[in-house]
Amino acid sequence: MPNVSDYQWPPMETRKVIGKRISRVDGLPKASGRAKYAYDFYRKDLLFGVLVGCPYAHARVKSIDDSAAKAMKGVTAIEWSVKPGSELQWQGQEIVAVAAETEETARDAARAIKVEYEVLPHVVREDDLAAVGNRAKAAGEQVTGDPDTAFKSAAQVHEGFYHIPVLTHCCLEAHGQTVEWTPNGINYWPSTQGVSTVGGDLAQNLNVPANTVHVDMQNVGGGFGSKFSADHWGVMCANLSKNSGGRPVKMMLERNLELMTAGNRPSGFAQIKVAADQDGKIVAWQSKSWATGGIGGGGAPPIPYVFTNIPHVRLNHSAVATNCGGSRAWRAPNHPQASYLTCSALDDLAHKLNMDPVEFFDKNFELTARADTYKWQIRKAAELMEWASKYKPRGSSPGPVKSGVGLAVCTWGGGGHTSNCLATINRDGSVVIELGTQDLGVGARTIIMQVAAETYGLPLSMIDLRIGKNSYPVSGPSGGSTTSGGVSSSTRKATVNALEKLYEAVAPSLGVQPNQLQAVDARIQVKGDPSKAIPWKQACAKLGTTPIQEKGFNDQRRPEGLNASGVGGVQMAEVSVDTETGIVRMKKFVAVQDVGLVLNPKLAESQMNGAVIMGICGALLEERVMDQQTGKMLNADMEFYKLAGIGDVGEIVSVLDMRPTTDKRGVIGIGEPCAVGVVAAIANAVTNAIGVRVSGVPMTPNRVLAALEGRTA
Amino acid sequence: MEKFSYASPKTVKETVALLDQKTNSNPGQVEVLAGGTDLIAMMKEYLATPKLVVNIKDVHELHGIRPEKGWVSIGAATTLDDLAENQMIRTKYPSLYEAAVGITSPQIRNMGTVGGDLCQRPRCWYFRNGYGLLAMDNGKPLVPNGENRFHAILDNSGPAYFVSPSSFGPALVALGAKVKAISSSGAREIPAAEFFVKPTSETQREISLKPNELVTAILIPENVGKNTTYEIRERQAMDWPLAAAAVDLKMNGGTISQARVVLGHVAPTPFAATAADQFLAGKSIDEKTAEEAGRQAVQSATPLSQNAYKVRLAQVAVKRALLQAGGKA
Numbered sequence A: 001m002p003n004v005s006d007y008q009w010p011p012m013e014t015r016k017v018i019g020k021r022i023s024r025v026d027g028l029p030k031a032s033g034r035a036k037y038a039y040d041f042y043r044k045d046l047l048f049g050v051l052v053g054c055p056y057a058h059a060r061v062k063s064i065d066d067s068a069a070k071a072m073k074g075v076t077a078i079e080w081s082v083k084p085g086s087e088l089q090w091q092g093q094e095i096v097a098v099a100a101e102t103e104e105t106a107r108d109a110a111r112a113i114k115v116e117y118e119v120l121p122h123v124v125r126e127d128d129l130a131a132v133g134n135r136a137k138a139a140g141e142q143v144t145g146d147p148d149t150a151f152k153s154a155a156q157v158h159e160g161f162y163h164i165p166v167l168t169h170c171c172l173e174a175h176g177q178t179v180e181w182t183p184n185g186i187n188y189w190p191s192t193q194g195v196s197t198v199g200g201d202l203a204q205n206l207n208v209p210a211n212t213v214h215v216d217m218q219n220v221g222g223g224f225g226s227k228f229s230a231d232h233w234g235v236m237c238a239n240l241s242k243n244s245g246g247r248p249v250k251m252m253l254e255r256n257l258e259l260m261t262a263g264n265r266p267s268g269f270a271q272i273k274v275a276a277d278q279d280g281k282i283v284a285w286q287s288k289s290w291a292t293g294g295i296g297g298g299g300a301p302p303i304p305y306v307f308t309n310i311p312h313v314r315l316n317h318s319a320v321a322t323n324c325g326g327s328r329a330w331r332a333p334n335h336p337q338a339s340y341l342t343c344s345a346l347d348d349l350a351h352k353l354n355m356d357p358v359e360f361f362d363k364n365f366e367l368t369a370r371a372d373t374y375k376w377q378i379r380k381a382a383e384l385m386e387w388a389s390k391y392k393p394r395g396s397s398p399g400p401v402k403s404g405v406g407l408a409v410c411t412w413g414g415g416g417h418t419s420n421c422l423a424t425i426n427r428d429g430s431v432v433i434e435l436g437t438q439d440l441g442v443g444a445r446t447i448i449m450q451v452a453a454e455t456y457g458l459p460l461s462m463i464d465l466r467i468g469k470n471s472y473p474v475s476g477p478s479g480g481s482t483t484s485g486g487v488s489s490s491t492r493k494a495t496v497n498a499l500e501k502l503y504e505a506v507a508p509s510l511g512v513q514p515n516q517l518q519a520v521d522a523r524i525q526v527k528g529d530p531s532k533a534i535p536w537k538q539a540c541a542k543l544g545t546t547p548i549q550e551k552g553f554n555d556q557r558r559p560e561g562l563n564a565s566g567v568g569g570v571q572m573a574e575v576s577v578d579t580e581t582g583i584v585r586m587k588k589f590v591a592v593q594d595v596g597l598v599l600n601p602k603l604a605e606s607q608m609n610g611a612v613i614m615g616i617c618g619a620l621l622e623e624r625v626m627d628q629q630t631g632k633m634l635n636a637d638m639e640f641y642k643l644a645g646i647g648d649v650g651e652i653v654s655v656l657d658m659r660p661t662t663d664k665r666g667v668i669g670i671g672e673p674c675a676v677g678v679v680a681a682i683a684n685a686v687t688n689a690i691g692v693r694v695s696g697v698p699m700t701p702n703r704v705l706a707a708l709e710g711r712t713a
Numbered sequence B: 001m002e003k004f005s006y007a008s009p010k011t012v013k014e015t016v017a018l019l020d021q022k023t024n025s026n027p028g029q030v031e032v033l034a035g036g037t038d039l040i041a042m043m044k045e046y047l048a049t050p051k052l053v054v055n056i057k058d059v060h061e062l063h064g065i066r067p068e069k070g071w072v073s074i075g076a077a078t079t080l081d082d083l084a085e086n087q088m089i090r091t092k093y094p095s096l097y098e099a100a101v102g103i104t105s106p107q108i109r110n111m112g113t114v115g116g117d118l119c120q121r122p123r124c125w126y127f128r129n130g131y132g133l134l135a136m137d138n139g140k141p142l143v144p145n146g147e148n149r150f151h152a153i154l155d156n157s158g159p160a161y162f163v164s165p166s167s168f169g170p171a172l173v174a175l176g177a178k179v180k181a182i183s184s185s186g187a188r189e190i191p192a193a194e195f196f197v198k199p200t201s202e203t204q205r206e207i208s209l210k211p212n213e214l215v216t217a218i219l220i221p222e223n224v225g226k227n228t229t230y231e232i233r234e235r236q237a238m239d240w241p242l243a244a245a246a247v248d249l250k251m252n253g254g255t256i257s258q259a260r261v262v263l264g265h266v267a268p269t270p271f272a273a274t275a276a277d278q279f280l281a282g283k284s285i286d287e288k289t290a291e292e293a294g295r296q297a298v299q300s301a302t303p304l305s306q307n308a309y310k311v312r313l314a315q316v317a318v319k320r321a322l323l324q325a326g327g328k329a
């Protein structure tokens, strides 16, 4: 068996495949539409399912009647998730699902189902804490040090109110699945973030043995943290199939249900008081915050964010239960809110101190867990943004269209999740890599193939990678930015183990010991003597009849130098604001991120670009609009649930910290950290441009003009 | 959507006969299908449930832009893109051109038609969520105490609070255009300003077209002044104006002899800002005049709880439209 040291990543200068700017292997199939998603599933015998959600924010079911729907020709099954007496807590909560021969029939049948409701009182808005009554649950005060004394003796104190709304995940591909309940087991084609875990979830909810559920998912159109579970609709879909003679049923959520019920990110409201001494060092923090994550409350932003070593702190947080869809993990759960609340307040404090925010943040990085990282990053970001020439004191930009710059920070964990990989080397030289993992569109396929190609010394095109089924070795769900760390490590170990076996088979013919061999340029050669070598194919021909098959396992708790956890990032935004219309335009965004060893800079930067765009949406456009009168979400569509288009995003400069000190930590995932600080940086840039703080996001013309006119909106 | 029958006539005559098939005059029994960019969405949401859908895209007479005795006729089925690409429209009627390209989605411009733009339904989110054109719940209007950031700031004393969605509306009113319509009882020409109406009950519509009438063309006078449209939008693409202004300025040398300023997306109909018209008469266009005209245009605004900002936007739209028309932008 190889030693731990054999698994280590090759030194930076000798890497041939990893660390290179390789385009994603599934780019072309995706861009050309050949890649198939859960939504694309089709078979001749396919039935269509339609899910019906509750029309009210809060209601009790009085009676149900599906007789008319049942009598319709082509309807094969109806599956209820409520019964008379059931209490429903949000608009869109699952009521009933129908399967039919055609989509049209399924929809007509869904319309023909009658449910009588007793409408109950609702609360769908949390912006006014005083108005929500007992819906708010206080978490209890937390005090560190002596904030009262610290505030009294501080040189400068700032107080402000900031808020960030609930966002939905708004996955481009809605949640849903096809399920086929056969005598030999359940075939399940979901849109999921957890190929190896979601089948067990479905099995448990259906009360069937987990080994009878066969999961297959090759592509997913976005998850962002909202697609871990089989969900009620998955279970309902399975039952529809069962009751339709086992025919496959496809049931995907409509856009409106996707936005109402399939996941959202909690809001964040905070009254913040923060103080510094005369040197600009933060000495005290106090906040009264609240948030909603639906009927379960939820959503406590970790504030003060990043600056966790502020000596005197008082925190009060309340979770507000609202009759809205439940929150789910959203790309760095609670961090974007925390970053926004914290960095806005700190930027305002810097202004009061008459300090350039770069200088102020830099000085206070001593209060963070990774001062050196942030200090390097803020210098790098400032250089790329040309901060020194662009930064002007607040509101001093001339003319009606004002420009400004702002900054924010982020942090995240990462690490590598549990992952098993199976590596096969066949006698004909072909190689197979199998993992029960998934590619969320971020490039998991590509980096796994890169790792295998690197170990074997083979071109990427020779790696036959198989993922997306739960019949492959178990790999963790993609959450917490742990996939790259996990799958790269298990693949590295499996391929090193398999290669070791190949060396053993080849060594005698080269007259050396196996440990004297190396795999380079599709050859097995003697270290230090490249003339003694056998081409890969011939080497493999030396195997007996049995192919090599070896496992690699990443233990989440023992990364063995292959992956790590804990990163920081600095983001800077440059905007222009038309002060006559309140319209904000992105000019430039600079993101500097540390993510350990970068397996593929192109893909990593692409992740960052995507995250920046997502943040721009949240900063300028995106919010869930709830109507307290009717309890409804008014913008459960993609017309008024506004997302940025390509014309709205400006220039994006994504930079990875690839210094040797960072590289040697091993692989760290990037999906989440880079999505954290964007909103805050843009908010600070807008403030810098117009001279006043827009107290909430998104910074719509309404809010920007109100801020300029000294109103609240 | 609900089941419906479908007809695809080739002539206006056949179309009129089909539209006349209604046994009653309830709007919505028979719907004209042009580009379908709004109608299909309405049908999918069960907000439109026609029994008969009449496709007019194959009616030749309804396509094209041509001169017609002192007027320019734009066929109702002319696409927004065809209009935007027309050189004569670009140079002579920039207010129409700007309105067309302001419908900021190439896909919608390729499919959507001029007639469809005038007849499309409001985007009020209460309406689109099933609360009716007047947005009522249990007899109570929802807009005044609700989420009204995108609603009307002018002519909004109720019962209608939505904003007229058509970007062409303001330009047509400013230009003094007419809408040609036909039904079995004959053809008529409706001045653009009378085409758009503010409904006072749920059974009325926001346009004065009769249920069995077909829009055949729009007539724009040949004799127009310096005209343009200025729209304010949050996003570069796929977004609605928050406010817009169309202007037509008949000039006498360097001074305005007659001005027509019409606001869009701020009232249940295109809003003729006659106070601004009067103010502008006899003036030359400069920043100060334009600014003041903007103020005049919105002087009767009565913003709702969340949309005071639209007053400011409308004012700025007028200012910028005037400067743009006057070549001062």
Ligand SMILES: Cc1cc2nc3c(=O)[nH]c(=O)nc-3n(C[C@H](O)[C@H](O)[C@H](O)COP(=O)(O)OP(=O)(O)OC[C@H]3O[C@@H](n4cnc5c(N)ncnc54)[C@H](O)[C@@H]3O)c2cc1C
Binding pocket: A639, B031, B032, B033, B034, B035, B036, B037, B038, B039, B040, B056, B076, B077, B102, B103, B104, B105, B108, B111, B112, B113, B114, B115, B116, B117, B118, B119, B120, B121, B165, B166, B167, B168, B213, B214, B215, B216, B238, B239, B240, B241
């Ligand atoms: C994201 C988005 C942004 C948009 N932004 C704008 C914008 O900024 N400004 C703007 O003006 N529009 C905008 N639109 C709307 C778009 O312009 C309209 O949907 C389009 O113009 C409708 O034309 P159509 O031919 O597709 O109409 P259809 O959908 O076919 O018909 C719409 C309605 O008009 C009726 N109708 C159509 N033609 C006739 C006729 N000749 N006679 C009688 N009745 C008729 C139909 O029966 C139906 O009721 C936007 C749409 C979207 C989705």
